[in-house]
Amino acid sequence: MSELKDCPLQFHDFKSVDHLKVCPRYTAVLARSEDDGIGIEELDTLQLELETLLSSASRRLRVLEAETQILTDWQDKKGDRRFLKLGRDHELGAPPKHGKPKKQKLEGKAGHGPGPGPGRPKSKNLQPKIQEYEFTDDPIDVPRIPKNDAPNRFWASVEPYCADITSEEVRTLEELLKPPEDEAEHYKIPPLGKHYSQRWAQEDLLEEQKDGARAAAVADKKKGLMGPLTELDTKDVDALLKKSEAQHEQPEDGCPFGALTQRLLQALVEDSPIPDMSGKESGADGASTSPRNQNKPFSVPHTKSLESRIKEELIAQGLLESEDRPAEDSEDEVLAELRKRQAELKALSAHNRTKKHDLLRLAKEEVSRQELRQRVRMADNEVMDAFRKIMAARQKKRTPTKKEKDQAWKTLKERESILKLLDG
Amino acid sequence: MALVSADSRIAELLTELHQLIKQTQEERSRSEHNLVNIQKTHERMQTENKISPYYRTKLRGLYTTAKADAEAECNILRKALDKIAEIKSLLEERRIAAKIAGLYNDSEPPRKTMRRGVLMTLLQQSAMTLPLWIGKPGDKPPPLCGAIPASGDYVARPGDKVAARVKAVDGDEQWILAEVVSYSHATNKRHTLSRRRVIPLPQWKANPETDPEALFQKEQLVLALYPQTTCFYRALIHAPPQRPQDDYSVLFEDTSYADGYSPPLNVAQRYVVACKEPKKK
Numbered sequence: 079m080s081e082l083k084d085c086p087l088q089f090h091d092f093k094s095v096d097h098l099k100v101c102p103r104y105t106a107v108l109a110r111s112e113d114d115g116i117g118i119e120e121l122d123t124l125q126l127e128l129e130t131l132l133s134s135a136s137r138r139l140r141v142l143e144a145e146t147q148i149l150t151d152w153q154d155k156k157g158d159r160r161f162l163k164l165g166r167d168h169e170l171g172a173p174p175k176h177g178k179p180k181k182q183k184l185e186g187k188a189g190h191g192p193g194p195g196p197g198r199p200k201s202k203n204l205q206p207k208i209q210e211y212e213f214t215d216d217p218i219d220v221p222r223i224p225k226n227d228a229p230n231r232f233w234a235s236v237e238p239y240c241a242d243i244t245s246e247e248v249r250t251l252e253e254l255l256k257p258p259e260d261e262a263e264h265y266k267i268p269p270l271g272k273h274y275s276q277r278w279a280q281e282d283l284l285e286e287q288k289d290g291a292r293a294a295a296v297a298d299k300k301k302g303l304m305g306p307l308t309e310l311d312t313k314d315v316d317a318l319l320k321k322s323e324a325q326h327e328q329p330e331d332g333c334p335f336g337a338l339t340q341r342l343l344q345a346l347v348e349d350s351p352i353p354d355m356s357g358k359e360s361g362a363d364g365a366s367t368s369p370r371n372q373n374k375p376f377s378v379p380h381t382k383s384l385e386s387r388i389k390e391e392l393i394a395q396g397l398l399e400s401e402d403r404p405a406e407d408s409e410d411e412v413l414a415e416l417r418k419r420q421a422e423l424k425a426l427s428a429h430n431r432t433k434k435h436d437l438l439r440l441a442k443e444e445v446s447r448q449e450l451r452q453r454v455r456m457a458d459n460e461v462m463d464a465f466r467k468i469m470a471a472r473q474k475k476r477t478p479t480k481k482e483k484d485q486a487w488k489t490l491k492e493r494e495s496i497l498k499l500l501d502g
Numbered sequence: 503m504a505l506v507s508a509d510s511r512i513a514e515l516l517t518e519l520h521q522l523i524k525q526t527q528e529e530r531s532r533s534e535h536n537l538v539n540i541q542k543t544h545e546r547m548q549t550e551n552k553i554s555p556y557y558r559t560k561l562r563g564l565y566t567t568a569k570a571d572a573e574a575e576c577n578i579l580r581k582a583l584d585k586i587a588e589i590k591s592l593l594e595e596r597r598i599a600a601k602i603a604g605l606y607n608d609s610e611p612p613r614k615t616m617r618r619g620v621l622m623t624l625l626q627q628s629a630m631t632l633p634l635w636i637g638k639p640g641d642k643p644p645p646l647c648g649a650i651p652a653s654g655d656y657v658a659r660p661g662d663k664v665a666a667r668v669k670a671v672d673g674d675e676q677w678i679l680a681e682v683v684s685y686s687h688a689t690n691k692r693h694t695l696s697r698r699r700v701i702p703l704p705q706w707k708a709n710p711e712t713d714p715e716a717l718f719q720k721e722q723l724v725l726a727l728y729p730q731t732t733c734f735y736r737a738l739i740h741a742p743p744q745r746p747q748d749d750y751s752v753l754f755e756d757t758s759y760a761d762g763y764s765p766p767l768n769v770a771q772r773y774v775v776a777c778k779e780p781k782k783k
Contacts, residue, residue, distance in 0.1 A: 104523065108523060108524060108527050121586055121589060121590065122627065122630065122631045124519075124523075124586060125583065125586050125631055125633070126630070126631070126747065128523075128526075128579055128582050128583050128586070129583065129633070129634040129636065129746065130746070131526070131530075131575075131579055132576060132579040132580065132583065132634075132636045133634065133636045133709050133711060133712065133746060135572050135575045135576045135579060136572075136576050136636050136712065137711060137712065138568075138572050139569060139572040139573060139576060140712075142565050142568050142569045142572060143569060145565055146562060146565045146566065146569065149558060149561060149562050149565065150562070152558075153558055153562070
């Protein structure tokens with residue numbers, strides 16, 4: 079229930095024109111019966127009188143429309159507030175016996191027209207944002223000037239940047255810094271796996287064997303001879319593959335031995351090396367080079383280990399300077415790229431870490447300053463209180479008591495000291 | 503004869519008008535009741551000094567009913583006024599037809615000149631009965647209502663009153679009250695004028711209560727008909743009319759007075775038009 083002075087309505091005096099006094103001709107015509115009719119000479123005066131009536135009626139109409147509009151908007155505002163409070167159900171806070179007619183009225187209004195329309199979304203819009211101003215808004219809102227929302231939006235958008243730092247945020251920062259436990263994992267360079275050609279060959283062979291096994295299984299279903307055949311595992315496949323590789327490789331290379339081995343032998347043997355002859359004459363370690371083994375395909379790892387042992391021995395003897403390992407790497411482009419990227423990553427993460435440290439430091443400082451500022455604010459309030467007391471005293475035309483003066487001075491000094499801390 | 507049929511038509515229209523007027527009164531007495539209710543509610547609200555939702559709803563209902571009533575009343579009144587306008591135009595036609603018929607039938611020449619007094623009364627009446635423009639809410643006053651000028655391509659119809667600038671015998675130009683006979687056709691002894699020299703007079707009066715912007719304001723320069731003459735002279739508006747039936751109060755430019763202007767004289771809305779003329783030489 080609001081007071082009369084809050085009501086935006088103007089209680090107009092709706093009185094219709096008193097036609098008896100103002101429109102005599104009109105009245106006279108009314109009095110006559112149909113037969114008498116209107117004389118032509120009366121037309122002019124009639125016209126004037128009718129015009130008077132019409133103008134007063136249309137004025138009345140305009141005023142009524144304005145008043146209903148005000149009433150509707152006002153009702154709208156109050157109704158919406160109640161909607162908000164009761165969680166948007168249709169029951170208004172009106173006394174129950176008037177609930178129904180009011181509900182019908184509102185629904186009728188909702189179906190109505192443009193009038194309530196703009197009023198309603200605007201009030202709904204205001205509601206969630208400015209809840210604490212609800213009560214003071216009502217009478218002011220009647221002229222319906224669109225409220226300037228921009229400053230509120232601006233401050234809301236700037237809020238995350240200006241807010242106080244909480245301890246939670248400091249903790250998050252510290253956690254971020256903890257870090258790099260799993261870094262070592264990232265930097266590991268995985269060893270060179272099997273070359274893809276080998277792997278694919280291996281897989282293909284496996285496939286074929288599986289197919290074969292399946293075919294055999296279909297054929298020998300009842301005999302149960304499948305067991306051993308189907309259990310060819312990768313080890314056997316590997317062996318098969320290597321054999322086939324060795325068979326293939328030999329004709330290409332001509333010599334399975336590593337470069338160093340060949341050079342050494344070349345140095346030790348005068349004549350042009352014939353693999354079996356040199357094998358015979360060296361007679362040294364790695365006896366698997368004897369001609370009788372010619373026919374058998376050489377196993378590749380063996381020659382490789384021979385090569386590496388010779389290399390090591392030569393280096394130990396000082397005959398061969400230790401080549402830079404990276405020679406091997408330079409041929410491996412992928413490895414080179416990988417190392418480059420790792421270096422970058424290291425640099426970047428170091429940079430990040432320093433920055434995080436700085437941030438943490440600044441945050442801690444800021445937190446302490448915030449506390450100080452809080453204290454300043456409280457000191458401000460105290461000073462204001464003291465001030466008000468003194469003003470009140472002065473208003474009552476008596477000098478402030480010593481107690482009050484002391485208190486005022488004390489609060490002032492406190493505030494100053496805190497400020498000095500803050501600035502210093 | 504055309505005259506007889508016109509007569510019977512007029513009689514018909516008069517009867518219809520009578521009916522409309524009776525209807526109007528019924529409507530008005532009905533809405534009277536509602537208005538009284540509103541009045542009572544207002545009083546009660548004011549004495550109780552608070553606005554309960556109950557009152558608000560009730561008031562809204564009453565207002566809506568009153569609005570509907572007022573609209574209905576307006577409609578009937580408008581119809582009645584239209585009917586009157588119709589009758590008047592029929593009468594006008596009849597007058598012209600009679601004049602033409604009279605020209606052929608009568609032996610004696612028709613009086614071309616009227617006595618001054620009669621003419622003045624006629625002018626006065628015409629001014630008074632200029633229809634008042636009462637727009638519905640949201641309507642703007644149309645062109646040729648009060649001070650609102652005619653649209654650029656307005657063509658005056660025969661029978662319209664205009665202010666026309668004519669050259670008298672002695673070479674002097676004057677604005678006179680004239681009636682359009684036909685548009686840019688020459689007839690002997692009538693004036694033939696280009697459109698620039700003709701200003702149509704307003705067809706409606708502007709209602710100061712509803713459309714004050716359609717009236718001339720104070721200190722505006724206008725051409726006004728000098729009372730008891732048929733000539734337009736330059737004048738300054740002294741005061742616009744307060745009520746629909748009132749006249750403008752104007753000051754005519756008159757070198758015979760000390761300050762150059764005559765004392766305020768009353769001129770009807772019909773005979774005041776905007777002045778486009780440059781300063782008189």
